[in-house]
Amino acid sequence: xxxxxxxxxxxLYETENITLAAHQLFLSxxxxxxxxxxxxxxxxxxxxxxxxxxxxxxxxxxxxAQHAKRMLLEQRKMEEKLSNMQEEVKGTLRVxxxxxxxxxxxxxxxxxxxxxxxxxxxxxxxGWSSDMHRLLLNHDVHxxxxxxxxxxxxxxxxxxxxxxxxxxxxxxxxxTLPKLPRVDYYTDEHMRMLLDDWWHQNYIEQPxxxxxxxxVETCKEMVVHGLGYAIVANLVVRPHxxxxxxxxxxxxxxxxxxxxxMYYQEDTLQMNIVxxxxxxxxxxxxxxx
Numbered sequence: 001x002x003x004x005x006x007x008x009x010x011x012l013y014e015t016e017n018i019t020l021a022a023h024q025l026f027l028s029x030x031x032x033x034x035x036x037x038x039x040x041x042x043x044x045x046x047x048x049x050x051x052x053x054x055x056x057x058x059x060x061x062x063x064x065a066q067h068a069k070r071m072l073l074e075q076r077k078m079e080e081k082l083s084n085m086q087e088e089v090k091g092t093l094r095v096x097x098x099x100x101x102x103x104x105x106x107x108x109x110x111x112x113x114x115x116x117x118x119x120x121x122x123x124x125x126x127g128w129s130s131d132m133h134r135l136l137l138n139h140d141v142h143x144x145x146x147x148x149x150x151x152x153x154x155x156x157x158x159x160x161x162x163x164x165x166x167x168x169x170x171x172x173x174x175x176t177l178p179k180l181p182r183v184d185y186y187t188d189e190h191m192r193m194l195l196d197d198w199w200h201q202n203y204i205e206q207p208x209x210x211x212x213x214x215x216v217e218t219c220k221e222m223v224v225h226g227l228g229y230a231i232v233a234n235l236v237v238r239p240h241x242x243x244x245x246x247x248x249x250x251x252x253x254x255x256x257x258x259x260x261x262m263y264y265q266e267d268t269l270q271m272n273i274v275x276x277x278x279x280x281x282x283x284x285x286x287x288x289x
Contacts, residue, residue, distance in 0.1 A: 001039070001068065003075065008035055009047075009061075009068035017054040039064075073139055089276045090119035096132035096144035097124055098188075100216055100236065101260060106145070108289045113280055120273060129188045136263055142274045143264045147233075148190035156263045157278070160287035163247040163255045164194070167220075167237040168229035171244045178205035181228035184212045185219035191258065195231055198248055198256060233258050235287070260286075 001009075011021040022032040040047050047061030057065055097106050102124070110122055125135060132144040133152075145159070166172070172180060184207075187195075199207060210228055213219050216236055223230045224240055237243055247255040262281055268274045 001064075001071075003072075005035070005039060006068035006071045006075070008032065009065045010072055012036075012048065012055065013057065013065040013069070015054075016056065088119065089117045089272050091271075091273045092121045092123055093143070093273050093277055094123045094141040095125070095277075096135040096141040096146075097126050098129040098132055098145055098147050098260075099126055100147070100233075101145045102126040103217060104235070105286060105289050109281065109284065109286065112284070113277060116280065117273075117276060120277075129190070133263070136265070139265075142268050142271070143262060143277065145260065146263055147258055147260050148188065149259065149261075150190075150263075152263055154263070154265045155269075156261045157282055159260045159262055159281070161257045161259050162233040162235050163257055164198075164231065165234045165237070165245050165247045166229055166231050167223055167234075167240075168244045169223060169226040169242075172229065174202075174246075177207070177229070178203050179208060181210040182207045183219050183222040183228040183230045184209045185216050185230070185232075186212075186214050187216065194256065194258075198231075198250070201251065 007025060008021070011024045012018070015021045015024065018032055018036075019029055022029045025032065027035075036047060043060070043064070045060040046058050047064060048055045048057055095106075106124065110124075114120060114122075125132070125141060129146045129148055129150070132141070132146050133150045135141045136144040166177070168180070211222055213222065216232060219230050220232065220236050220240075222228060223237070223243065231248065234245065234247070237245060250256050262278070264274065264278060269278065
């Protein structure tokens with residue numbers, strides 16, 4: 001197998017779909033199918049089975065796909081090591097970014113970093129914090145910006161804290177919340193558990209959720225347009241001074257807060273590009289971006 005075979009197997013393993021994998025690799029579907037058949041002929045075993053929708057790997061194919069993923073990781077490490085042998089800060093930085101940070105902080109942060117280090121290329125993956133944590137564990141990114149505390153024995157730096165608040169288009173009393181329309185949104189499990197725990201510590205009734213959306217930014221727009229209240233981190237609604245915003249508190253009376261961290265692995269600091277980026281971020285007031 002060669003580098004292209006590794007990439008093909010990794011793409012198939014990720015997508016479980018020949019059409020999607022071909023698109024990802026900028027190949028035609030017949031070309032990709034022919035390459036799979038060539039590998040199957042070489043090893044003398046079937047590698048994939050076609051399902052009604054997509055494909056699945058045979059045990060032999062699963063073993064080969066896992067080998068391909070390991071080889072791609074080693075290839076990337078080798079390329080990064082060679083690049084790092086030069087003194088300049090250049091190359092490709094791979095960053096995982098939680099959704100809110102990606103929309104509200106990352107563009108300005110990358111702009112400032114690129115102004116200082118114009119030869120750096122950045123590959124940015126966005127998603128839920130739990131997904132960004134997984135990418136870092138799998139060495140798919142050098143650095144992840146994550147909301148909340150996840151199991152992590154390596155390096156991390158606290159960037160800022162936010163109070164969690166109720167944001168409403170109307171003034172409200174706390175005891176009226178169960179009757180008021182609430183806009184809810186999909187979030188990671190840490191935030192969901194925190195919000196659910198707070199609610200059940202304070203109310204017997206279930207919340208009156210009338211709208212459920214996928215993104216916190218969409219949720220905010222629903223609140224701004226008077227469709228209900230939401231419980232969000234305060235940076236989400238800070239620009240909207242017309243909303244009624246009240247922080248929620250824990251059993252001790254202290255405001256509940258959510259932290260945003262930069263997670264990374266210590267050995268990656270041996271790379272000029274990673275060390276430069278980590279040092280750069282730590283000089284910024286990220287919350288103010």
